[in-house]
Amino acid sequence: GQNIDQPTEMTATEGAIVQINCTYQTSGFNGLFWYQQHAGEAPTFLSYNVLDGLEEKGRFSSFLSRSKGYSYLLLKELQMKDSASYLCAVRDSNYQLIWGAGTKLIIKP
């Protein structure tokens, strides 16, 4: 079956760095997405990786290793507004998005 694993919850301190990991087992691979979802709101697109390596976008970076079925989202200079759930999603060979359960990130002052 298809499976996306990410930690349920993480806690970090304002101003620090946090890395949220995602491992996947899917039928084929056509890209990995990271989305941010604040409580009670819809997800918003953060990043996309289809080739191995690191994609940097401001304070957020996303890394992919296809051979390991592994990705991480790196958040730097954490701000209180970064408190949210972070969803990892993989697009399989049928171009279907397979969603992880999300990682709830709690930022403490």
Next chain:
Amino acid sequence: GAVVSQHPSRVICKSGTSVKIECRSLDFQATTMFWYRQFPKKSLMLMATSNEGSKATYEQGVEKDKFLINHASLTLSTLTVTSAHPEDSSFYICSATGTSDPLEQYFGPGTRLTVT
């Protein structure tokens, strides 16, 4: 960026009634729209994929006669929850695929449905 609207944002209805939720792509044409359901503290659950002008493709376990989806134009898809029951209470979110790579999904703000 692409904007997707959803209406209503919140709705309360009585058991046995039907509720229609609209999803619109405001500044792009969406040949494909998706309908998700999300329970508290759970991940998104894809209900169906909707292509303009054709019947929606429902995920396993989703009753197509209960959750009617219509995608009549390139900018509008509707989800009708028929004969709603309290267990249908949930957060319903639509999304639409962009027109260029990487074809990420743009999400509407969601509709909170409460069935009493």
